[in-house]
Amino acid sequence: MTAGGLPPYYFRVKENGAIVFRVDAENRQQRLELDQIATVNVNNGQVKPQGTTELTEADRQAIENWMAARQATLAARELDEIDRAIDTLNLTAHWAQSRATDAQLEAVTDRLLMAMHDLRTVLVRKRADRVLDD
Template identity: 60%
Template sequence: MTAELPRYYFRVRDNGAFVFRVETENRQRRIEMDQIAVVNIRNGDIKPHGGRTLSPEDKDEIARWMAERTELLAQRDIDDIYRAVDYLNTTAHWAQSKATDAQLDEVTDALLLAMHDLRSVLVRKKSDRLMGKVGKD
């Protein structure tokens, strides 16, 4: 464990975090966490907690965390998509080499509909991108 704790702690939640200021400078040398704000990554809201006024340092640290968190979540989204590609490949191999007729009967319709939906979205989006590039030339 490091000797010095960070000045802020962010308790992550679905759309952002609860922000706490970490205090260790007290008589008992205990760690105290004082909630100072609630942040929402999706809409960028920063709401001070309990009638507080956030200092410029508080705002800067929250903005830095929000930018880092947004980047991390975007990286995770792409990683999830690459993992989905791997699952599709694994599923194709399973269907070709290991699946029983009963197993295929159970999953084929759901897989075909999901793949059709995905293909439709991807083709439409690619077409939109290509048409946008043609219009800009």
């Protein structure tokens, strides 16, 4: 933490990573400044220093720690989204059985069947691969 209780780095999240800023609250104007020092990609682990910036060991360690935490967060979110998809499938089955009109079913049946067939095919293939590997 900096003297003002602020963290030494700020990570502006973007789709595949973040832009990394060093937080400067100890300047002459007593203003909070964010100095961009790097761009990181969590998908491939790439860290690109900004311009001529030389990253310190502390910078690199902070970035590595953030990337590990971010990857864990994204993995947890991914599983949560799958759990939600399972709930949605169950709710969809209940809707189709109890409330859907013929016109509503006609509008979605083919797309649902194709998506479920695709998912089932992938799941069965993956399960077979796991059984063969054991």
